[in-house]
Amino acid sequence: IVNDTCGHRAGDELLRQITLLLQSQCRKADILARIGGDEFALLLLQCNMNNAQTVVQQLIDSIQEYRFVWEDKTFNIGVSIGIITLSQESLNQAGIVDDVNWLLSAADAACYIAKNRGRNRFHIYQSDDLDLKQQKNTVHWVTKIHQACEQNLFCLYYQPVAPLPDSHLSHFYYEILLRLRDEKNQLIPPMAFLPAAERYNLMPMIDRWVIQNFFSYLSQLKGQLHPSFENLNRERFFRGGSDINADTIYAINISGETVNDEQFITFLQGQLARFNISPKAICFEITETVAIANLSQAAKLIRQLKNLGCHFALDDFGSGVSSFTYLKNLPVDYLKIDGSFVKDIVSDPLDYAIVEGMNRIGHVMGLKTIAEFVSNRAILDKIKTIGVDYGQGYGIAYPQPLDVPDEE
Numbered sequence: 001i002v003n004d005t006c007g008h009r010a011g012d013e014l015l016r017q018i019t020l021l022l023q024s025q026c027r028k029a030d031i032l033a034r035i036g037g038d039e040f041a042l043l044l045l046q047c048n049m050n051n052a053q054t055v056v057q058q059l060i061d062s063i064q065e066y067r068f069v070w071e072d073k074t075f076n077i078g079v080s081i082g083i084i085t086l087s088q089e090s091l092n093q094a095g096i097v098d099d100v101n102w103l104l105s106a107a108d109a110a111c112y113i114a115k116n117r118g119r120n121r122f123h124i125y126q127s128d129d130l131d132l133k134q135q136k137n138t139v140h141w142v143t144k145i146h147q148a149c150e151q152n153l154f155c156l157y158y159q160p161v162a163p164l165p166d167s168h169l170s171h172f173y174y175e176i177l178l179r180l181r182d183e184k185n186q187l188i189p190p191m192a193f194l195p196a197a198e199r200y201n202l203m204p205m206i207d208r209w210v211i212q213n214f215f216s217y218l219s220q221l222k223g224q225l226h227p228s229f230e231n232l233n234r235e236r237f238f239r240g241g242s243d244i245n246a247d248t249i250y251a252i253n254i255s256g257e258t259v260n261d262e263q264f265i266t267f268l269q270g271q272l273a274r275f276n277i278s279p280k281a282i283c284f285e286i287t288e289t290v291a292i293a294n295l296s297q298a299a300k301l302i303r304q305l306k307n308l309g310c311h312f313a314l315d316d317f318g319s320g321v322s323s324f325t326y327l328k329n330l331p332v333d334y335l336k337i338d339g340s341f342v343k344d345i346v347s348d349p350l351d352y353a354i355v356e357g358m359n360r361i362g363h364v365m366g367l368k369t370i371a372e373f374v375s376n377r378a379i380l381d382k383i384k385t386i387g388v389d390y391g392q393g394y395g396i397a398y399p400q401p402l403d404v405p406d407e408e
């Protein structure tokens with residue numbers, strides 16, 4: 001936050017002041033080192049665990065009480081700390097001898113658990129800690145994700161998003177989805193591995209893999225995708241043709257890390273040119289939460305993408321705070337109404353009113369609206385009555401694999 005609001009000079013000054021604060025709490029025999037970014041390591045020599053906990057809590061209290069002032073801004077600073085006992089016994093219990101990297105990794109894992117539990121606290125490493133086992137599982141996914149990108153173990157699915165009869169829209173909208181196959185060729189859902197990708201900043205790599213591989217697929221595709229609709233007249237929405245319909249929209253999800261990636265636009269331009277893809281056929285989706293967390297950068301990226309000719313959709317709309325306030329600052333084309341309001345729309349009058357209000361405001365702003373979580377015919381009828389433009393969910397069409405086009 002300090003870097004984003006005040007610049008890197010302020011961030012560097014904060015690190016310098018925090019270093020002095022930490023040094024003031026250490027004994028002469030202790031060793032303090034900055035190991036990267038905003039991370040520090042502290043070696044407490046000849047200090048048992050009870051005393052270590054006292055020292056660590058004093059550090060936390062001191063940092064919480066500290067205020068960083070830069071020009072006219074004042075910042076509260078938080079800290080999370082992981083503790084591990086440095087002894088031959090603890091190393092032997094772990095089956096590791098004199099491995100500094102393992103010690104730092106274990107302390108980092110404990111620190112991450114402290115952060116997950118609310119920050120401004122510490123967590124002690126225990127070899128049988130269930131939270132740490134979960135953390136190790138997260139690290140396991142990091143290796144898997146790298147392998148998936150290098151060996152093309154990821155696979156792409158698409159889910160048709162149907163224009164509803166009263167919307168007077170005829171073009172297709174497909175959301176491109178990511179899956180992973182394990183050693184037994186079983187599909188792994190994204191929520192199993194995406195948290196690890198987010199934790200270890202692997203999302204830009206995944207986003208680029210999706211874009212490159214989908215553009216490659218699209219460049220070989222002859223005609224359109226052939227969706228299978230559950231509760232809709234397929235002929236109403238599909239008109240055959242030998243060429244890719246210029247009005248067909250393919251939506252690709254991108255992460256918060258990609259939103260902040262200054263090189264993303266250059267990468268995208270290169271991929272569009274390489275595979276001869278029309279930008280008008282591509283829509284990018286980000287969640288409302290990501291947009292709000294990176295508001296100025298998100299607005300900048302959306303404008304850059306629209307200047308290229310791409311479309312933009314705001315996903316999970318309504319899940320954040322002050323959604324309508326932020327919406328005015330984001331020049332999107334599609335508004336995807338959060339499924340938490342749609343799934344109970346048949347039985348909950350409040351949800352019905354909320355969806356109706358979101359749809360009306362979206363239309364006043366000139367946006368196309370999409371209702372998520374349309375799981376059955378009753379929900380579909382409700383969103384038709386409201387006048388939502390598109391429906392998405394298992395009640396309309398299930399995700400379907402992208403078949404690799406036949407090579408001639």
